[in-house]
Amino acid sequence: MPYQLNVNRKTVTVDVPGEMPLLWALRDELDLKGAKYGCGVGMCGACTVLMDGKAIRSCLTPVSEAKGKIVTIEGLAENGKLHALQEAWIDLDVAQCGYCQGGQILSAAALLAEHPKPTDAQIDEAMNGNLCRCATYIRIREAIHQAAEPEKKMEGVSHATV
Amino acid sequence: MQQYEQLSEQMARFNDALQATIAGFQNPDAGLESVRQSAPGAGSLGRRSFLKLAGLAGGGLVLAFRLDTGKADAESGAAGNHGPSADQELNAFVRVAPDNTVTIYSKAPEIGQGIKTAFGLIIAEELDADWSKVKVEQAPIMPKIYGSQGAGGSTSIPRGWDQLRQGGAAARAMLVAAAAQKWNVPASELTTSASLVNHPGSGRKATYGELANAAAAMPLPDTATLKLKDRKEYKLLGKRYTGVDNRKLVTGQPLFGIDVTVPGMLYANYQMSPAIGGTVKSANLDEIKKMPGVVDAFVLDGTGNPGEVMTGIAIIAKNTWTTFKAKDALKVEWDETNASKDSLTGLALQAKALKGKLPAPATNIGDVDAAFASAAKVVEADYDYGMVSHVQLEPQSTTAWWHDGVMEIWTQTQQPNSGQSMVMAMLKLPQEKVILHQMRAGGGFGRRLQNDYVCQAAAIAMKVNAPVKLTWKREDDFANDFNRVGGFHYLKGGLSKDGKLTAFQNHLIGFSADGNRPVAGSGRSNGCFPTDFAPNVRYALSNLPLMTRCGAWRAPTDNVQYFVSQGFMHELSTAGGRDHVEFLEEWFNRPPAKEVVREGPPGQGTPDPSQSFNPARAVSVVKLAAEKAGWGKKLPAGRGMGIAFSWSHAGHASHAVEISVSANKKITLHRIVAVVDVGPVINLSSAEQQMQGATIDALSTAMNLEVTVENGRVQETNLHEYPILRIADAPHVEAHFIQSEFRPTGLGEPAYPSFAPALANAIFAATGQRVRTMPFNRLGYSL
Numbered sequence: 013m014p015y016q017l018n019v020n021r022k023t024v025t026v027d028v029p030g031e032m033p034l035l036w037a038l039r040d041e042l043d044l045k046g047a048k049y050g051c052g053v054g055m056c057g058a059c060t061v062l063m064d065g066k067a068i069r070s071c072l073t074p075v076s077e078a079k080g081k082i083v084t085i086e087g088l089a090e091n092g093k094l095h096a097l098q099e100a101w102i103d104l105d106v107a108q109c110g111y112c113q114g115g116q117i118l119s120a121a122a123l124l125a126e127h128p129k130p131t132d133a134q135i136d137e138a139m140n141g142n143l144c145r146c147a148t149y150i151r152i153r154e155a156i157h158q159a160a161e162p163e164k165k166m167e168g169v170s171h172a173t174v
Numbered sequence: 175m176q177q178y179e180q181l182s183e184q185m186a187r188f189n190d191a192l193q194a195t196i197a198g199f200q201n202p203d204a205g206l207e208s209v210r211q212s213a214p215g216a217g218s219l220g221r222r223s224f225l226k227l228a229g230l231a232g233g234g235l236v237l238a239f240r241l242d243t244g245k246a247d248a249e250s251g252a253a254g255n256h257g258p259s260a261d262q263e264l265n266a267f268v269r270v271a272p273d274n275t276v277t278i279y280s281k282a283p284e285i286g287q288g289i290k291t292a293f294g295l296i297i298a299e300e301l302d303a304d305w306s307k308v309k310v311e312q313a314p315i316m317p318k319i320y321g322s323q324g325a326g327g328s329t330s331i332p333r334g335w336d337q338l339r340q341g342g343a344a345a346r347a348m349l350v351a352a353a354a355q356k357w358n359v360p361a362s363e364l365t366t367s368a369s370l371v372n373h374p375g376s377g378r379k380a381t382y383g384e385l386a387n388a389a390a391a392m393p394l395p396d397t398a399t400l401k402l403k404d405r406k407e408y409k410l411l412g413k414r415y416t417g418v419d420n421r422k423l424v425t426g427q428p429l430f431g432i433d434v435t436v437p438g439m440l441y442a443n444y445q446m447s448p449a450i451g452g453t454v455k456s457a458n459l460d461e462i463k464k465m466p467g468v469v470d471a472f473v474l475d476g477t478g479n480p481g482e483v484m485t486g487i488a489i490i491a492k493n494t495w496t497t498f499k500a501k502d503a504l505k506v507e508w509d510e511t512n513a514s515k516d517s518l519t520g521l522a523l524q525a526k527a528l529k530g531k532l533p534a535p536a537t538n539i540g541d542v543d544a545a546f547a548s549a550a551k552v553v554e555a556d557y558d559y560g561m562v563s564h565v566q567l568e569p570q571s572t573t574a575w576w577h578d579g580v581m582e583i584w585t586q587t588q589q590p591n592s593g594q595s596m597v598m599a600m601l602k603l604p605q606e607k608v609i610l611h612q613m614r615a616g617g618g619f620g621r622r623l624q625n626d627y628v629c630q631a632a633a634i635a636m637k638v639n640a641p642v643k644l645t646w647k648r649e650d651d652f653a654n655d656f657n658r659v660g661g662f663h664y665l666k667g668g669l670s671k672d673g674k675l676t677a678f679q680n681h682l683i684g685f686s687a688d689g690n691r692p693v694a695g696s697g698r699s700n701g702c703f704p705t706d707f708a709p710n711v712r713y714a715l716s717n718l719p720l721m722t723r724c725g726a727w728r729a730p731t732d733n734v735q736y737f738v739s740q741g742f743m744h745e746l747s748t749a750g751g752r753d754h755v756e757f758l759e760e761w762f763n764r765p766p767a768k769e770v771v772r773e774g775p776p777g778q779g780t781p782d783p784s785q786s787f788n789p790a791r792a793v794s795v796v797k798l799a800a801e802k803a804g805w806g807k808k809l810p811a812g813r814g815m816g817i818a819f820s821w822s823h824a825g826h827a828s829h830a831v832e833i834s835v836s837a838n839k840k841i842t843l844h845r846i847v848a849v850v851d852v853g854p855v856i857n858l859s860s861a862e863q864q865m866q867g868a869t870i871d872a873l874s875t876a877m878n879l880e881v882t883v884e885n886g887r888v889q890e891t892n893l894h895e896y897p898i899l900r901i902a903d904a905p906h907v908e909a910h911f912i913q914s915e916f917r918p919t920g921l922g923e924p925a926y927p928s929f930a931p932a933l934a935n936a937i938f939a940a941t942g943q944r945v946r947t948m949p950f951n952r953l954g955y956s957l
Contacts, residue, residue, distance in 0.1 A: 032495050045427075047426075053894065055894055102424060105860070109285060109617045110429070136901050136902040140901055145567040147867045149904035150906060
């Protein structure tokens with residue numbers, strides 16, 4: 013049946029069974045591929061989207077329950093201006109394969125909304141549901157700090173001696 | 175049993191093919207011959223045009239294949255995609271637009287190793303391009319033009335190094351020649367910098383964009399006339415660069431194979447036998463076909479090759495979720511008469527029973543028995559390690575479309591060349607009738623050296639009158655991985671009175687599908703256990719039968735056998751009362767019984783020194799790790815430091831780890847130092863990422879990861895049973911590079927193998943307990 017969703021500040025209609033996870037409505041029906049399928053059981057966080065500002069697992073959220081304002085990674089930048097997290101992610105070259113990073117950034121966005129200057133412990137707690145198989149965790153932490161406190165711009169993550 | 179034997183044979187052949195492919199990765203790519211050809215879009219491809227990627231309004235990725243026009247037109251609306259007519263292709267790697275944008279084609283698959291950025295930089299360096307105006311695009315899969323286009327074995331950089339630099343230098347030479355002609359001055363008076371040709375004598379300058387038309391008409395330069403830069407002349411290489419696709423990644427653009435959309439496409443899932451080799455006796459296909467949204471369901475007999483298509487059931491539906499839902503409702507009665515009955519617990523018992531039952535040695539150097547008899551000390555230890563899964567985060571998927579007599583495929587493989595060949599062989603199609611589009615991969619780790627999912631999608635698409643996207647569930651990935659195989663080692667070492675290693679024996683219990691040829695990832699790692707390990711050396715191999723599919727997993731064989739050899743080395747140095755760094759140094763500089771070289775493909779002549787074991791490089795990485803970590807300093811009570819070495823995939827590496835361990839075996843990581851020598855670094859940011867990522871991957875896997883197999887079935891089904899390390903447990907990793915004067919080699923794998931033994935040695939230093947099994951959580955250790 014048709015469901016009205018609010019996605020990235022637009023109202024859209026999807027004609028799907030209400031039990032279909034939001035993830036698949038976004039990907040297959042609305043052609044928004046930013047939310048990724050990783051495990052389907054809420055364990056990896058690749059499917060993370062924001063609903064009313066909270067990070068949720070779209071693979072576990074039926075379309076019938078997706079009644080809030082949804083923001084996907086495609087909609088995080090507004091009017092062409094990247095979110096500070098997206099800028100930091102580019103600046104610090106966080107991604108390796110990049111598959112999980114949309115979900116990571118959205119979980120971080122929800123964290124910053126609640127804790128504008130998070131500690132490492134707050135980052136670890138908020139981000140622990142987002143798996144990165146390439147293990148980019150060191151840079152994820154640094155990028156969140158940089159986005160939160162750009163005045164403390166990281167001088168490179170590296171301890172590299174060359 | 176006959177069919178079971180057939181499966182064994184298929185499995186063994188499949189393993190041989192995989193090993194041959196991995197060996198083939200060590201051939202350098204062709205030189206300028208391939209560069210002399212034009213990139214896609216040029217007339218050289220004849221009437222059959224190539225695909226263009228275009229982001230259409232609405233954000234979908236649409237890839238359109240034009241059979242009819244003979245033109246490689248992009249779909250309209252392409253963001254930043256300019257038509258080929260305005261650009262000039264100088265060769266297969268370089269295209270220059272009038273606005274001075276340089277497009278570089280990266281020929282290798284991007285799987286998270288950063289190769290697209292690295293290849294762009296290598297070409298841009300020799301081209302003297304302005305990096306801020308460079309775009310890097312995935313080159314089409316065209317082995318006739320580009321040569322091998324795989325990603326595996328950390329070989330992309332060493333294989334491509336000459337070819338890519340020549341590609342950049344050749345394009346630069348043509349731009350210089352064009353300027354020389356335009357200004358009527360000798361080319362030798364011209365210089366280049368940041369996409370400009372300069373004539374210092376007259377102060378004249380021209381952008382590459384301005385010169386592109388004339389340059390394209392210049393004759394292709396002779397390789398011999400190209401002067402490649404000395405390292406000191408580099409302007410780009412060695413600094414930090416953000417990945418070329420990062421902006422697209424952080425804004426959720428559809429880059430990955432699983433993101434492909436082809437208009438009118440359907441969706442598929444494929445159910446295989448839970449134990450490999452089973453066949454379908456019956457299934458409730460009629461019920462499945464009646465489910466809303468399901469379009470079709472049918473049995474595929476498959477090819478019987480575990481690397482291609484095994485018997486199973488395809489479900490076709492209008493969206494991915496419906497295929498998953500139908501799969502949950504699918505009831506199949508499998509005939510498992512000839513299927514795998516593997517039990518890893520049973521095989522472990524068999525392996526234990528083989529202790530002391532040494533088969534005829536595969537290698538016997540010196541007089542091992544005499545050396546043990548006269549040794550001042552003899553050390554014996556048993557090591558083992560379990561099976562692990564890849565769990566690349568993007569599940570397997572492939573989109574395939576059978577149309578106009580052509581099989582067109584979009585996929586994220588590490589081996590597009592063999593993927594194309596396998597589909598050609600399976601469908602009996604010539605090369606021009608199988609087109610494979612390489613997409614970005616959400617992780618590889620060796621899993622995508624296999625093309626089973628590519629073959630499945632192609633086989634399914636032959637029976638579906640539409641483009642079809644096959645997507646595996648995560649559970650399918652666990653059930654049908656090509657796992658890293660486990661193994662057992664019975665070791666014995668002899669020491670002289672002054673603590674020198676005099677004799678060594680390694681009895682490896684490995685696995686084989688046919689009782690003879692080891693499965694991929696089994697068999698002795700020649701790097702970990704070189705034949706000149708000691709003056710007297712004996713190796714023996716026993717094989718246990720295994721049907722479970724195994725394959726290459728980040729740093730195959732080295733990823734487990736350095737844990738064994740470097741842990742045992744520490745046991746020996748400890749027994750001999752020696753300083754471990756000094757003991758390692760002595761080992762590196764041991765008089766060679768036989769030169770240790772990277773074993774390349776047969777008949778390839780002298781091995782490349784940059785890819786060979788080098789004692790001086792080995793000493794330097796261990797010494798730097800020791801120095802940075804403060805090896806030998808007095809540590810607070812309860813702390814311990816471990817150090818280990820590896821030479822893997824041409825890279826010399828060392829880890830030093832400082833830890834403490836609580837009474838309930840909880841490990842606190844105080845410091846991790848990682849050092850590699852892979853020659854000059856291309857992109858420091860990406861190189862550091864590979865060091866840190868490989869180290870944390872090694873930590874995660876060594877501590878906690880294992881799959882088990884019973885009755886032919888992998889028991890773990892999803893991430894709740896496979897606790898990959900998360901951010902809260904992620905330590906900081908210091909990355910240090912020794913940029914020696916050797917040619918650069920790859921870094922996807924070298925920083926992995928030395929971590930686990932360094933951690934095990936640190937646990938011993940902190941607690942006095944040896945860790946001789948992986949994962950370490952078998953002994954109760956946790957992070």
